[in-house]
Amino acid sequence: MTQQRIKLYQGSASPCSYLDNRQAVNIYADPHHPHPRAVYNQLIKKGFRRSGEYVYRPGCTHCSACVPVRIRCENFTPRRTDRRNLKQNNDLRVDYQPACFTEEYFQLYRRYLAARHTDGGMDNPEPEDFERFLLNPWGETLFVEARLDGQVIAVAVTDATSDGLSAVYTFFDPDHGHRGLGRYCILQQIELCGSINIPYLYLGYWVDGCQKMQYKTDFRPQEHFDGQEWIVTPS
Known part of the structure; x- marks a missing residue:
């Protein structure tokens, strides 16, 4: 390129x-x-x-x-926690859809933000907020959706790039929080990387000292970018 x-x-x-x-x-x-x-x-x-x-x-x-963190998907082996998560969610149907606005997606997004970002400035979005944040006029973006009995309960917004997928954002039904849907969506994106033979899933930023970012260290092997190059982190 x-x-x-x-x-x-x-x-x-x-x-x-x-x-x-x-x-x-x-x-x-x-x-x-x-x-x-x-x-x-x-x-x-x-x-x-x-x-x-x-x-x-x-x-x-x-x-x-x-x-910056990325998972080396070709070398990824699910841990016991991951296998338990997949088993717990084996009643879900996973599909891949072009990224778009629908009322179904939007209402799920609203419920998620209301539960997870109360008083954070994001908890009462308009349709334009959904489109401005998650969609992209020039990119190749898809929604990895998980459905239970036909109803969408989780969506992972995923970009296709030249050497991997990029996990942009995930939102899910707060009533199903016990399912570990955030982790489940990462596992589905790793599986997708494997099925289309691309090496990396980019997870965004890991921040030491930020509790809500700690889950990212669970997926190994992974690499961290030090400003010059990607370095494999110790297992």
């Missing part, structure tokens, strides 16, 4: 979503680049992520806690 010349822009500071009493700053790729998909394919290998149509990475001056 031809390397693209990419302009980067620094965003404004805002309260950190992961660590208390810290300010966060993001670096954004030029949103007006004529080949945004090629930019994404290039930058995800350098620790960038996607939110809506924007490609970004943390660029905090005095903090480097956000560590």
